[in-house]
Amino acid sequence: MAIYHCSIKIGSRANGQSAIAAAAYRAGDNLKDKETGLVSDYSRKGGVVFSEISLCQNAPAEYADRATLWNAVHEIEKAKNSQLWREFEVALPQEFSRAEQIDTVRGFVKGLTKQGMCVDWSLHDKEDGNPHAHIMATMRSITEGGKWAPKSRKVYDLDENGERIFQKVDKSGRKQYKNHKEDYNDWNKKERVEEWRAAWAACCNERLAERDRIDHRSYKRQGIEQEPTIHEGYAARKIAAEGKPSERVRINEEIRERNNMLKQLAEQLHHIEQQLAELIKEKGSAAINAGKQRIADLLARRSRAVDSDDRGLADGERTTESRTERTTATEADRLIRESEAERRAALRNVGLEESGRTAQGNEKKAEHSATRLQPTEQPDTAAIFGAADSLIQDTDTNQEAVRAATADTDSTIRQSETKVTSAAAHRQERELAEQRRAAEERRRAEEAERKARAASERARKTSYDRGR
Structure with a gap:
């Protein structure tokens, strides 16, 4: 599997480094x-499988010679703290x-x-599973005349009239006029590192x-809950x-072990969330559907039991009966709506209201059928209220199940946070060691x-003494 590695560093005289030796x-x-x-x-050094010099547009042709190029860099960079080269070290995919x-x-x-x-x-490759490339780049631009450009230049500050400020x-x-320095190129800007x-x-x-x-971004920027390993290098392996x-190999083994633990915890948490969603969907919908069915059954049985003599009621009595039926149906409908509101509140508490919308549409159809009364029906109000009370009790039971499942999930999350905190402590300890x-x-x-100097x-x- 390809891995991403691209480190960028500077070689300078201040660190006692030599571009020629490098x-x-x-x-x-x-x-x-x-x-x-x-x-x-280093002509006997093993593992160097390819080398090449690539020149920019304005570079003299003689810079294609390695010794000429880097001696020219030493000649222009005279200061004791001069930056000599910028190096990119990259890992090469083994798939290539x-x-x-x-x-x-x-x-x-x-x-x-x-x-x-x-x-x-x-390119270096010792056949040890770590093919990589060293890329040395010059720090100065080259002018159109083939000369090294200055690293920075003086720029005069101007007033509102475009005049220099005395x-x-x-x-x-x-x-003397007010001025400041500007870099000749933008290679030292932080955003260039991200681009490279x-x-x-x-x-x-x-x-x-x-x-x-591969991705140049860190795991954190990618949104991946995983701890990155450190670069081991040939010597450590x-x-x-x-x-x-x-030490480096041991640290990476510990990091991989912690990453496996985090992966297992994430999978367990995802499984628990799925089970909780299914439980809420199954228990909530079943309880309400059962309650609606009981109310519909009560209304149907009461309708069949109405005595046929009711057809002979006086017109005034029929009007009174119709009003009673409408009032009773309204009460039953109110109780059903309250029960439905409680169910939706329970679903919202766990973020699963969407999963119950399909079942809700079917329940509304059952509700409509159950509350539609014929003029000759006489519902049993006590039975309807009893069924509604049973429906509310079922809803309360469902809420208890939701709370219990949520408590289990919270416990698992707390355990995961404890282990992640431990991983962070290990990471901090490793960073201090680094x-x-x-x-x-x-x-x-x-x-x-110091010894080299x-x-x-x-x-x-x-040499001076001998010359004398």
Whole structure:
């Protein structure tokens, strides 16, 4: 299954880094730093399966040579804190053939060169299940004349009339105007990182099947309740394969275990919700339908039991009887409506009112049939009220069942929240451990940088002494 990985970082002099050494390592090449005379020879490095340099439109043709390109970068970036290159490290889908992997990276690199970068990229694959690419891009734009552009430029602030804003006269008698600096390009803006990460996902998804497609967004932004694993790396997996303890592999195993637990809880909760919906639909509709049927049966039996002599009633008596029938029918209809209102309230409490609408339409038809009386019928008011009371009791019983099922669901949700909280605590602990490891790595890098500077200074002094 394809995974998404695209990290973006900066190489700089401030960290004691060398673009020459970095390019030699990633390409498995032998390069010489003209500035220091140091040679970086990684020509025997294994796992480098492809390397290529892609130039932007204004770049000189000689920059197609790796040593020339990065020595030119060192020559223009003189400051001790200069940023030398931007690196994209991406994971290559194992579903792709080697040719497809190369074409996918080339398509992504094409987007960077269109923005004005020169790009040196290499594919690494040690047949250990971790094929990936290192993409080194320059930090400066190149002008139409083939020269390096400045990283920033001075821009004068203007007033409402479009004139420069005077500030003061300096010691040399020159006028100073209010101004600010603007980046020559927008590559350092935060939104560019999002665009580049999305572009890599798009390049991969062009060749991936729909079920295997990757997403540059985090699980949280995708709305997926899952904890992401951390990058293990070749060294950690090698240690684990040898049967030795590896902290990163252990952390990922714990994360996968917690994710499986969350998945099972989500499935159980979904199953409970389905059962609750079916219970509400079945119990609520059955109770009301039974009550309506009992009322209809009572009316039918009473109608058949009416003595035939009722046909001889006087006109005035018939009028009085009709009024009584209408009053009784109205009372029965009111009770039925109240019972129906209680049922709908119970359904709304669990968000399932929609599932009962179909049954409600059938119940209204039964209600209409049950309350339609012939002029000669004489309903039993006590029986009707008794049936209505029974219907209300059934509704109360149904509400109790709903409350019991809801209580069970709340208990399950609380248990899930407890386990998720525990997972969050584990995640926080892991992040703190990562921060401590990062701080230790920075400390070691600074120490190595200090030693490298000292060695370089000694070498320079030795060379100077010999020259004398």
